[in-house]
Each structure stands twice: as structure tokens, then as C-alpha cells.
Amino acid sequence: MISADHSMVGVIELADGDMLLDRHGRLAREDFQRIFCQRLQQWLRSRDESRELGDNRVMVVLHGIRSRGELDLATIKLERLFKEPYVHFGRPIQLGFRAGFTSTEDSRSESEEALRQANLALREARANSTNVRLYTPVAESLADNQRTLLETLEIALQRGELQLFYQPKLNTVYRSLAGAEALMRWQTADGAFISPAEFIPVAEANEIIRPLTWWAIKSAIARLARWPEDLSIAVNIAPTLLLDDQIVAVVGDALDIYGVTPKRLMLEVTERIMVGDTETMLGQLGRLRLIGVQVSLDDFGTGYSSLSYFRDLPVDEIKIDGSFVHNMLECGKDHAIVKAIIDLAHNFSLKVVAEGVETEPVFERLKELGCDVVQGYFLDRPLSAKDFEASYGIHRAGVGEKQPLKDHPLM
Known part of the structure; x- marks a missing residue:
């Protein structure tokens, strides 16, 4: 329990404020800020305090908060105010909104240390895409580690330590190579590998995800220029980057420079794109498809699936999440979900890809169900560009005859 003389010091910001202002114009700044502050004032009690900090942030002091539970109740009320x-x-x-809070016994409430801790908690809320975070010393330690990782990642991007690996995608009917998914890998100067599960979330929570993604798109398109015309490459795109108008120009310019047919590039997005500015997201996907690029809905079934989203999304491909594929032969419900997704997608004239295929029986069952393309460790692990091209007979000078991997069970 937090004693009665405690206060909660918080820093609350307009979520994605800069992006909103860029999209709706600088003239909207005063309106958005006014409504944001207005709703905060509706939320605060007469004994509480607030002060604008700039950069779409407001500091608040909630006096007499006695427990984390009380803070949760207060922020639930704030969430209701922002739903409209x-x-x-x-x-x-x-x-x-996003908010970071810390508890304090400092009689001044607005102490420099309390403000620092609240800002750290706010950064943690941003990094985890949550509305509210409460400061803890453990979180501060994690934040320090993430800052160090971020700084190292920025240097790694400049030094060219990052590279794309390629995981093969196979046509189920013809058992031929359909293309690959490009996956980012980071090997440091001393030879150590840093897992994507470690650095990608840090990149997505910071501005570096932008140059990192532009580099991945350009690298994948440059690779396509060396591959046969019937092969495609899929690149993952963070949802926030679909709000960035530059993505259409980056993709279009790279396709023109390397002379690559647009339909050979597949941009993979997750269902999280439907959270937030749905209208803008749909418009951006539509613009990408207008220049000929294909769009794949990744991890389908694990996020915010609904038939209305499914109907309206401008996509070419549905990718069934591996969590349904792994146990589909043992779990009747998973099997039913996989079959339903395949049938529904085909009714909408969409291609279906199953990821996470690890056994031949699963591959054969997916083929029977009409799944178009599969990928997973049963076929191959992600390979460096050199190993991928050598294994599949893809030559720089032109279209090589695609050779199966040595002793490959399917080809």
C-alpha cells in the first residue's frame, strides 16, 4: 500500500501527437492540444495539479493516491473520456493518450527526480504500446539497457552490420520456389549475433525503425533485380510506418531504380494496422497497391480479426499464423481455423500462405486443404543471400535453373 501522504506524479502526452499534426496540418495543432488539455482537466479532481511541459506533454500531480488500484481506476476514467x-x-x-506515473512522498510533488521517473515510465508505455506505465527501478534498468542497445544499433546500421536473410516460400501444388521472406539479422563487429526478438521491438519504439525499414525495402528490391521474374520477396512493415507518407515514395523510387516489377515485392503488415487511424491505414495500403505492390496480412487470426476488416482491407494475401499451423493435426479446433481461413480467403480471391510448417504430414494436409504457399523450418531455415542463391541455383547474370536443396524432402 502507498501511504496517504503519497502523490502520483505523471507525465501524459497526446498519443502519436507529431504524426497527427503532420497528417492533419499544423493548423490543427491548437485544436488538438486544446481538446487534449480540456479532457485532462475534465479528469482531474479539484485537489490535483497540472502543468503543460510542451511537446504535447502535460505533467499532473494526483494527491492522496493510496494504491496502484486507485491509479488504475483513475486511468480507466481517463480512457473513457478519450474514447469519444x-x-x-x-x-x-x-x-x-499515453502516460507514465511514479509515486512520491516529496512534499513539492514536482521534484526533478519524480519528473524524471514519470518520463521514464512514459517511454516504457510508448515502447510497449500501452496507455499507462508505473515507474519501477527494474523498468529503469531495462530502459538503460534499451538505450545502450539503441545506440549500438544506430552505429551498426551506419557500419553495415545488418543483413537480410531469406526464408524460402514454396508453392504447394508444384513444389517449386515461390520466393522468400526477408528477415533482418544483426551480426556485430566481434561476430556475435543479436536476436531480432531483442532489437526489433526497440527499433519499433524509436525513430530508427524508419531508416532500418527503408534499408530493408531497398535491399530486398536490389536482390529481386538479380532473381528470376517469377520470384517475389516479402518485407515486414511496422504499422506506424504506414502512417508515414514517405513509404510510397521509398518503395516506388527503389522499384524504378532497380527496374523491378512491382508485383514481385510483397509488404507484410499485421492486423495491428487496424488499431488507430483506420481510414489513413486503408488509404495508404490502397496507394501502395496502386503502384503495383502486393500486400500480405501477416499473423492472421491472432489480433483484431473481424469480417468487416477482412472485407475492406486492400490486401492480396493472407498469412496464417504458425500458432494455428503447428498443432493442426492434433488439435481439431486449430485444424478448423486453418481450413476456415483458407476457404474464406479463396472466396475473396486472396492467396493463402501458411507459416510455421515443421513436418511433412502438416505440409501434405495444407496442400489437401488448398493452401497456396507454405514456409517453415521443414522446408528451410532463413539463409544468407549467398547461401539462398547457391542452394536454389539463382545466378546473378540471369535466370538460373532452380535446384532443390540437397536431400530436400519436398523437392
């Missing part, structure tokens, strides 16, 4: 969209020139805009 703000109508800007006739268009509903969904405003959100």
Missing part, C-alpha cells in the same frame, strides 16, 4: 472522437472540420479524429 473529436470532430475536426466534419471528420472524426480519434485522439489517444
Whole structure:
């Protein structure tokens, strides 16, 4: 329990504020800020305090908060206030917030240390895409580690330590190579490998995800220029980057420079794109498809699936999440889900890819169900570009005859 003389010091920001302002124009800044502060004032009690910090942030002091439970109840009320969209020139805009809090017994409440801790908690909320975070010393230690990793990653990008590995995708009917998914790998100067599970979330929570993704797109397109015309490469795109107007220019320019047919590039997005500014997301996907690029909905079934999203999404391909594929022969419900997704996607004239295929019986069953393409460790692990091209007979000078991997069970 937190004693009665405790206060909670918080820093609350307009979620994705800079992005909202860029999208709706600088003239909207005052309106958005006014509504944001207005809703905060509706939330605060008469004994609480607030002060604007700039950069779309407001510091609040909640006096007499006695437990984490009370803070949770207070922030639930704040979430309700922000659920109602703000109508800007006739268009509903969904405003959100992120907040970091710390408890303090400092009578000044606004002490420099309390403000520092609240800002650290806010950064943690941003990194985890959650509304509220409470400061803990453990979280600060993690934040320090993430800052170090971020700094090292920035240097690694400049030094060219990152590379793309390629995991093969196989046509089920013809058992021929359909293309590959490009996966980022990081080998440091001293030869150590850093797992994508460690550095990708840090990149997505910071601005570096932008140059990192632009590099991945350009590298994949450059690789396609060396591959046969019937092969494609899929590149993963963070949801936030679909709000970045530059993505269309980056993709279009790279395709033009390397003379690559647009449909050979597949951009993989997750269902998380439907959280937030749905109208903008759909428009951006539509613009990418207009230049001929294909779009794949990754990890399908694990996020915010609904038939209305499925109907309206401008995508070419559905990718069934491996969590359903792994045990589909042992679990009747997983099998039913896989079959339903394949049938539904085909009814919408969409291609279906199953990931996480690890055994031949699973491959054969997916083939029987009509799944178009598969990938997984049963076929191959991700390979360096050199190993991928050598294994499949892809030659720089032109279209090589695609050779199966040595002793490959399927080809």
C-alpha cells in the first residue's frame, strides 16, 4: 500500500501527437492540444495539479493516491473520456493518450527526480504500446539497457552490420520456389549475433525503425533485380510506418531504380494496422497497391480479426499464423481455423500462405486443404543471400535453373 501522504506524479502526452499534426496540418495543432488539455482537466479532481511541459506533454500531480488500484481506476476514467472522437472540420479524429506515473512522498510533488521517473515510465508505455506505465527501478534498468542497445544499433546500421536473410516460400501444388521472406539479422563487429526478438521491438519504439525499414525495402528490391521474374520477396512493415507518407515514395523510387516489377515485392503488415487511424491505414495500403505492390496480412487470426476488416482491407494475401499451423493435426479446433481461413480467403480471391510448417504430414494436409504457399523450418531455415542463391541455383547474370536443396524432402 502507498501511504496517504503519497502523490502520483505523471507525465501524459497526446498519443502519436507529431504524426497527427503532420497528417492533419499544423493548423490543427491548437485544436488538438486544446481538446487534449480540456479532457485532462475534465479528469482531474479539484485537489490535483497540472502543468503543460510542451511537446504535447502535460505533467499532473494526483494527491492522496493510496494504491496502484486507485491509479488504475483513475486511468480507466481517463480512457473513457478519450474514447469519444473529436470532430475536426466534419471528420472524426480519434485522439489517444499515453502516460507514465511514479509515486512520491516529496512534499513539492514536482521534484526533478519524480519528473524524471514519470518520463521514464512514459517511454516504457510508448515502447510497449500501452496507455499507462508505473515507474519501477527494474523498468529503469531495462530502459538503460534499451538505450545502450539503441545506440549500438544506430552505429551498426551506419557500419553495415545488418543483413537480410531469406526464408524460402514454396508453392504447394508444384513444389517449386515461390520466393522468400526477408528477415533482418544483426551480426556485430566481434561476430556475435543479436536476436531480432531483442532489437526489433526497440527499433519499433524509436525513430530508427524508419531508416532500418527503408534499408530493408531497398535491399530486398536490389536482390529481386538479380532473381528470376517469377520470384517475389516479402518485407515486414511496422504499422506506424504506414502512417508515414514517405513509404510510397521509398518503395516506388527503389522499384524504378532497380527496374523491378512491382508485383514481385510483397509488404507484410499485421492486423495491428487496424488499431488507430483506420481510414489513413486503408488509404495508404490502397496507394501502395496502386503502384503495383502486393500486400500480405501477416499473423492472421491472432489480433483484431473481424469480417468487416477482412472485407475492406486492400490486401492480396493472407498469412496464417504458425500458432494455428503447428498443432493442426492434433488439435481439431486449430485444424478448423486453418481450413476456415483458407476457404474464406479463396472466396475473396486472396492467396493463402501458411507459416510455421515443421513436418511433412502438416505440409501434405495444407496442400489437401488448398493452401497456396507454405514456409517453415521443414522446408528451410532463413539463409544468407549467398547461401539462398547457391542452394536454389539463382545466378546473378540471369535466370538460373532452380535446384532443390540437397536431400530436400519436398523437392
